[in-house]
Amino acid sequence: MEELYCIGCxxxxxxxxxxxxxYIPASKLAGDTESIVCHRCFRLRHYNEIIPxxxxxxxxxxxxxxxxxxxxxxxxxxxLFDLEGSMMPxxxxxxxxxxxxxxxxxxxxxxxxxxxxxxxxxLLKTFSENNLKPTxxxxxxxxxxxxxxxxxxxxxEHQNNRNIYVVGASNxxxxxxxxxxxxxxxxxxEDVITVSHQAGTTQNVIEIPFLEKxxxxxxxxxxxHQFLAYxxxxxxxxxxxxxxxxxxxxxxxxxxxxxLGGLVELNYLEGEQNSFACYVNQLLNIHRTKTEKVAELKExxxxxxxxxxxxxxxxxxxxxxxxxxxxxxxxxxxxxxSIKHRGKISVTLDERITPIVRGKLFx
Numbered sequence: 001m002e003e004l005y006c007i008g009c010x011x012x013x014x015x016x017x018x019x020x021x022x023y024i025p026a027s028k029l030a031g032d033t034e035s036i037v038c039h040r041c042f043r044l045r046h047y048n049e050i051i052p053x054x055x056x057x058x059x060x061x062x063x064x065x066x067x068x069x070x071x072x073x074x075x076x077x078x079x080l081f082d083l084e085g086s087m088m089p090x091x092x093x094x095x096x097x098x099x100x101x102x103x104x105x106x107x108x109x110x111x112x113x114x115x116x117x118x119x120x121x122x123l124l125k126t127f128s129e130n131n132l133k134p135t136x137x138x139x140x141x142x143x144x145x146x147x148x149x150x151x152x153x154x155x156x157e158h159q160n161n162r163n164i165y166v167v168g169a170s171n172x173x174x175x176x177x178x179x180x181x182x183x184x185x186x187x188x189x190e191d192v193i194t195v196s197h198q199a200g201t202t203q204n205v206i207e208i209p210f211l212e213k214x215x216x217x218x219x220x221x222x223x224x225h226q227f228l229a230y231x232x233x234x235x236x237x238x239x240x241x242x243x244x245x246x247x248x249x250x251x252x253x254x255x256x257x258x259x260l261g262g263l264v265e266l267n268y269l270e271g272e273q274n275s276f277a278c279y280v281n282q283l284l285n286i287h288r289t290k291t292e293k294v295a296e297l298k299e300x301x302x303x304x305x306x307x308x309x310x311x312x313x314x315x316x317x318x319x320x321x322x323x324x325x326x327x328x329x330x331x332x333x334x335x336x337x338s339i340k341h342r343g344k345i346s347v348t349l350d351e352r353i354t355p356i357v358r359g360k361l362f363x
Contacts, residue, residue, distance in 0.1 A: 169220050320345070
């Protein structure tokens with residue numbers, strides 16, 4: 001029997017193990033197998049039911065290394081809302097310095113007032129620090145199909161009889177981009193590749209004929225230093241924004257605290273009255289209180305959802321930062337907080353999350 005692959009996630013079709021990728025009951029293989037969808041993708045598409053990913057870091061690195069063995073064009077998608085979490089500094093080395101195009105996705109989430117060219121210019125240093133040397137950079141919104149036609153035209157002109165590999169971390173929008181690209185070149189109206197906010201939707205490479213060769217979707221590496229790796233499906237809907245972020249601005253004096261759901265406790269320790277602009281999903285509850293009342297507040301709401309979402313069985317850590325003024329506290333996968341003036345802050349959050357402070361990019 002010929003090998004079959006799921007058109008939604010790229011997994012090899014098998015009927016032996018329900019727990020593994022590509023499973024489909026043997027009885028389903030008797031019909032049309034040209035557009036076959038595995039059990040996982042079927043449940044995800046029709047019932048939004050999540051079955052955990054099986055792609056490991058070693059699997060992912062093996063895929064990237066195999067790209068380096070051929071003459072390829074690489075399209076790297078970066079999430080503008082989670083820059084640090086989607087850079088992947090290992091990419092150039094693993095793919096043998098192949099030609100690189102960078103797509104900065106999710107432009108629709110950022111304020112319209114931001115100048116795209118100035119944003120690209122600001123990010124050139126960040127690219128360099130992460131060993132990324134793109135020959136072309138586009139800003140796009142895959143979900144809104146912004147810049148898709150322009151990107152498609154560029155790929156058409158620069159494919160040069162090479163396969164095009166679309167790479168990036170989980171949740172940066174690779175599958176959404178490819179679905180939009182397919183629709184721009186064909187009469188297909190429905191999504192071909194499975195799309196979900198859950199990390200690890202694409203299980204294996206998915207190859208799609210594109211002009212002289214193919215365009216290939218690759219699995220996304222789950223970033224273990226961001227919130228999305230640890231929250232449940234219900235919390236995803238609260239954390240992941242779907243429309244333009246409107247910053248919520250809070251004026252804080254020292255010894256005041258901001259809670260971002262139950263995920264982040266941000267304490268203002270020292271400085272003058274300061275402005276904290278929170279760029280997170282509007283559905284996420286933000287609560288301001290005096291630091292001296294934090295313990296009482298936690299006790300009062302220990303049995304309700306005031307601090308939802310949280311990470312179950314979370315071990316916490318507290319980090320302290322000196323803010324120089326006009327800097328952004330990045331909370332990977334959650335958003336960022338733009339802080340206006342100099343001061344000292346502490347951040348309490350899950351010990352696996354890696355927040356950073358960067359110069360002002362957006363706020």
